[in-house]
Amino acid sequence: MKSHDIADRWITFFAGKGHTPVPSASLISSDPSLLFTVAGMVPFIPYLTAREVPPYKRATSVQKCIRTGDIDEVGKTVRHGTFFQMCGNFSFGDYFKETAIPYAWELLTSPLDQGGFGLPPERLWVTVYNEDDEALEIWRDKVGVPVERIQRIGKEDNYWSTGQPGPAGPCSEIFYDRGPEYGVEGGPVADETRYIEIWNLVFMQYQIDNVTSKTDFDVVGELPNKNIDTGLGLERLAMILQGVENMYETDQIRPVLDKAAELAAKTYTSTEDPADPHHTDDVRLRVVADHIRSSLMLISDGVTPSNEGRGYVLRRLIRRAVRAMRLLGVETAVLPELLPVSRDAMKGAYPVVETDFARIARIAYAEERSFLRTIASGTTRLEEAVKESKAANTSLSAAEAFALHDTYGFPIDLTLEMAGEAGLAVDEAGFRALMLEQRQRAQKDAKTKKSGHADLTVFHELLAKGETVFTGYTELEGQGRVRSILSSGAAVSHASTGEEVQIVLDATPFYAEAGGQAADTGLITGDGFIVEVLDVQKPIKGLSVHKAIVREGELPADALVRAAVDRERRHAAEQAHTGTHIVHAALHQILGPEALQRGSYNKAGYLRFDFAWGEGLSAATRSEIEEVANIAIRNNFRVDTKVMDLDAAKALGAMALFGENYGSEVRVVEIDGAWSRELCGGTHVDSTSRIGSLTLLGEQSVGSGNRRVEAFVGMDAFRHLAAERALVSSLSDMLKVPSNLLPERVAATLAKLKTAEKELERLRKEQLGAAAATLVGTAVDASGVRVIAHDAGEVSGADDLRGLALDLRNRLGTAPSVVAIAGASNGRPIIFIAANDAARSQAVSAGALVKLASGILGGGGGGKPDMAQGGGTDVTAIPAALVSVTDAIKNR
Incomplete structure (x- = not known):
């Protein structure tokens, strides 16, 4: 059974059980605490944690996932891979253990002609949390699993939580017995190589607090709604159903492995035994197969190589694949041979990898070329270091090996290999220690930034009473009522002059920062008080929170107020936001559709726009983009907004930002119809001429494969040009030449200065x-x-x-x-x-x-x-x- 057939069968089964099929979310997680979607449940976290009301009671998905925490173990065991697919079924307060467990057994054991996967029941083992008698009884009494094939496991493996106070619950896992040739008898507790986990059922039923570790916490009560979150590893099931030795040999991965073996003139033997002479080559081939697929999928979801965050993970995957091929003896570019093979293996499940392959390939091939240059420069530095170390009769130091890795991007494996060829040892232990220090610093930094699951209880309580109605699309001033005043995170009855507080209104014209657009500012006034709004945020979907300071009087909770947005600032922000869409369209017109948006920010009079592009823009290209933008402004194109369902918007060709999560209903902003059509929740001018003018300030790199342009619009653009005109006039007076001759006069002056500097250097x-x-x-x-x-x-x-x-x-x-x-x-x-x-x-x-x-x-x-x-x-x-x-x- 092919992998995409497994996915289709999964969705069909649960759709037949009343579950809503949900398409896979992007690998780029919308959760700020995560770089990637690391599990099938990640897109459903807002529903599972009650941060948002789910639009359905039951859901099912086959979710793309990336995990790189164990990247060094990839290829060594059947349990480690970076990209994988998690089949899941979810219940949000609808059914619980008594239904989820039989569903799992039915799907796994039903014959193929009845829609199941046809696994022999006698080869399935089950684990339950050691205190979960209820799950054990369901498996034993309702499903009929013999008690000798049900094992109790502790919190370390069979209890789920986010690692923070909040929802949690026991797990039950299903294992497949691969047979005595793979290990000892005794079930999963005895051997997880023979007994391989294929499905994990999480019973989210408790509220926990005082969390100090994965196993140390207090259960403080039951959740009002008990949820089901399950995940089956598609690759592991494919391995079993396809009768292969490990996940690397399944239909979506094996073709790349075979092509890599062909390029390297190696024979793949499937060994997992480190003592086997073929083991090293087999591991490297598995690394290549895994990493090429992961890179293909990451780029298809909008990730580009860089030196930080997601881009660094992608860069590392590509470079590890290239490095592995080099260690297999292939020193030329390999991605043009391997990436198309992965595309063909994956396009049945993900057609986008074929339709978008030109862009994917351009990014991947450029990164490989860059890395091959890195290897060349690193080789020169390594040869120097080897020469110096041999002269001093010492091994290559840990600091030198680390510098090669950190500064030149030179892999330690290549350092070890090439130093060994020169008869020189490397302080590998010291290098590993330096790498560990760097990793610990990175983990510490990441931990300090982690905020995705902060305590938002007070906002959830407010949201439960109703969402904030946003009226700012049609009005900049209106009446509302104060629903809550918050000071230091707690509700208060009033706020006095000078106090800085957070205010929640039942309705507001103030735009909360989102989609790259800065928040509105303005005033909230009422009987005896004036409050200045400094910022507006949405800590949870549906709730606008105004950060404000009381300028006069005393603001009481439940007060009737008049909320008024700063009109001039809003208009300038709308000019900038519409200008951002115009710049995006101009980039597509000049550079082509590959210049995809990577992010943006706009505020009153100013915009910046990040886009995917591999090289700097010439002055002529920048001028052309600026001209196209200003022609669009001069032509006074209409700016229209439409609300429609997401599928209709996509069919219309509306552009979306990679990694953004959109609801079923979206807002489409059009400039002259199809000239610019994007999904956007921001505010805009109603016609392009209201922008006035747009002036590009410059263009720069913001990481490998990404560029940034900045611009002023409206009066800010005029002031910028006026300041430049005054500067040119001042230079003309100073150098006593007309402005059109300034470049020649400045060049001549610089030449004289250079000559004088050379003379001074000679004299010195x-x-x-x-x-x-x-x-x-x-x-x-x-x-x-x-x-x-x-x-x-x-x-x-x-x-x-x-x-x-x-x-x-x-x-x-x-x-x-x-x-x-x-x-x-x-x-x-x-x-x-x-x-x-x-x-x-x-x-x-x-x-x-x-x-x-x-x-x-x-x-x-x-x-x-x-x-x-x-x-x-x-x-x-x-x-x-x-x-x-x-x-x-x-x-x-």
Whole structure:
């Protein structure tokens, strides 16, 4: 049975049980605490945690997922992969254990011709939470599983929670017995290689608090609505139904593995035994197959390679795949051979990978080319490091290996391989320790940023009484009533002059920040009070919360108020937001449809727009984009908004932002019909001429494969151009030329300055050369080593000191000699020390001396035994640092 047939059969079965089929959400999670959709239940978290009211009681899905926490284990076991598909069925307060458990058994064991998966019942084992007698009884009495094939498991494996206070509950897992050739008897508790988990049923029934770990928490009560959240691993079931050894050999992954083996002239043997001589190659082939598929799916969902966040994960996947192929002996580009194979394997389930393949391939192939260049530059640096390490008779240091990895993107496997070929060991343990430190720092940073499940209880309570009605599409001023005043997260009865509070109204014209548009500001007034609105946010869907400060009087809860938006600021924000859509359309017109939106921000008079593009824009291209935008403004195109269902909007061709979650009903903003058509909940001008004008400020990179343009609109655009005109006029007066001749005059002036700088540099070098002849006579004897320790005063940089020190070392001849030259550049001390061969033979090291001197200067430094450089922060310590060098040589 093909993988997409398994998915279809899953959906058909649960749709027949009254579940609403829900399409897979994007791999880009809408949950701010998650980079990716890591489980099938993630899109349903708002419903499972009661943050939002679900639009259906029962749902089923086959969800795309990405997990990279165990990326180093990929290929080594059947249990680890990065991209996977989770089949799920969900109940939001409708049915519970007594229904979910029989559903699972029925689907797994029913014959193929009756819509099931036809698994032999005698090969299925079940685990339940060790205190969940109810689940055990259902499995035993209602389903008929023999009690000897039901095992009790503790909290570590069979209890679900978010890891924070909130909903939780026991789990029940279903395992498939692969047979005695895969391990020992005794069920899942004995061997999870033989007994492989295929389905996990979560019974979300309790409220927990005082959570200190996965297993340490307090159950404080039952949930008012008990939910079901289950997940079956599609790849694991496919492995069983297709009769293959592991998930890498299923129909959606194996074709890439076979193509990789063909390119590498290797034979794949399916071994999982580390002692098998084929194991290393097999693991690498499995890594390639897994990572190529994951990269294909991530790019199809809008992720592009970068050095942070999701983009970094994608970059790592691509580079690990390329690296694995290199270790298999293929050093040329491989993605043009492998990615189309993955496309063909996945298009049956996800047609977008075929229809969007041109864009996907362009991004992936560019990243591989970049990495191959990285390998080339890293190889040069590695060869230098190997040469230095061999000369010093040491292994390649952990710091050097880490720098190769962190700075050059050079994989440790390649470092180990190439250093080994040169007969040099690598401090791999030290490298792993440095990697662990970096990972721990990253985890700590991520933890501090995690806020997706903050305590929103007070807002949920308010939402339960009704949503905030937004009237701002049609009016900028209107009446409302204060539903709540919050101070420090708690409801209060009133707010007095000077107090900063959060206010929830029953209806508001104030736009809450969303979709890249900044929030409105303005006033809330009433009988005896004036309140200034500073910001508006939506902590949960359906509720607008006004951050405000009471300027006059006292605001009581339940007061009748008049809410008035700052009209000028709103209009300027609408100009910017419509301008953002115009820039997007202009980019598509000039660059093509591949210039997809990656994010935007607009506020009064200003916009920025991020888009997918692999190279900088020329000045001519920027001018062309600006011209297209201003022609659209001049043509006074109508700006229309329509509300329709999501499918109709997509059929109409409305563009959506990758990673955004849209409801079943959406708002479409059109500029001159199809010229620009996007899903958008923001506010806009009603015709483009009301924008006035648009001026691009510049364009820059915001990560690999992503660019950003910024612009002013309306009066801000006029003021910017007026300021530039005044600047040009001032320069014309200063240089006494008409404005059209300014470029030539500035170029000529710069050429003169460059010539003068070269002359100054020549004179400075001549002075240093002349000083060198004099300085040779200042050398002193320090226990048999001639030492020159000189303060050169103000210098242009370290190169001045280096040149003088090496010149002096040469002038001192072959007798043991050391030269220490210090100086100040930009208010900071620098020191350079050079030692000749004879001095080094007497245990004098320039590197050690620089470390000593730099410590006195309040900094650090280092280098090789023959030459080294350092610096610090205390210029006044230069004399003491130079004295320390001479003393150290004397007392060696």
